[in-house]
Amino acid sequence: MPDDISSTDGMRFAPGWAHPRGGLCRGAVVAVLILGFTQPGWGMLAWEAREASLYPGPLEESASASFRFKNTGDKSVEISDVKSSCGCTAAQSGKRIYAPGESGEVTATLNIGNRQGLQVTAITVTTNDGEKPVTLIMKTLIPEVLRIRPTVVWWPRGAAPDSKAINVLVQQDDPVRVVGVESSGDAFDVRLEEVVAGRHYRVNLTPASTAGPATVRLKIRTDTPKDKPRTYEAHVLVK
Template structure:
């Protein structure tokens, strides 16, 4: 009986596989931040090499990164999952499923409550034939200032001008319909100042239509 127990123990140890420090990472991000990375650390607790095979993300906004696929007994590693935040806000929970050569599977979760950088009102504007200009108001709901740098229109007949009302907290975007505009549609891209220590930031968007 003792021999059988010992054999079972050895068999379990041999197929112990990857041991993860945590299966959920909660992100804390700046409102203007464009992306964030969650790092999941692990070690091979078994007595045989383990290969990470399928890494299936539950959202196109996730991008997994591994230094290598196979880890020997006792070897440590980490899986980094980059989360493209886009203009998402509010509670978020994104899952990545990892399957290994020993038949094991684990769900890794990236979560967090993402703050909104700016409220944009309205986000869609229709500029009729007798109208020349319409205004969108942008308000920062956070206690920290976030500067807006520029507003750029995708259509030459619908120009965009950024106007500062209160630096870092309140702005207006003036969309002007030019005489030649006919059934013109434009995406207005509003560039934010990158957060401290970051090289990029979110891009806000609003939409204009001149029938």
């Protein structure tokens, strides 16, 4: 009898034959032996890392992470499924079957779209080697260049037509200038105010009337980035 027996997941069973709870220990040992003999050649993917943190720049349209692995078993492993928790992220492996000792990677790409802030995506990798599916985590911090609060300003129908404001705060170290605000209609008086140049702007809004429904779309134009200045949106409503 060996001094100890290691299971496939690294748990160690100390010898316990003479112990009062020997039945339990013996059962565990037998189970491990059975598993060991009946499935001697399980393939196993060893992952370099199961979590990735990404920091795309403000102009990036996508962010990708590669999760590298190696088949450390003595049988081929087939990756039967790679699934992302979010339709915004495409995930795939280079190929399906990996021979013993062979390395590969699963690549996940997040479409940034209009996303901002921290995005957490789980990628589930299923294999045919009897192992539980592996969950890979991709954390993407999409920089918020401007913080616009609120992006929707509204008055209930019939309310007093008091002025309200949208604050535009620059979140990055480099200054960003708001160069103009365009309104899709004239149901509201729209005035841009520079509070602190390059850091803080305010869009002051006053409805012409709150007697009936009204909707306008604002385009807040900036000077950043220089080659392709970005425009942000806000909405003003009487409901």
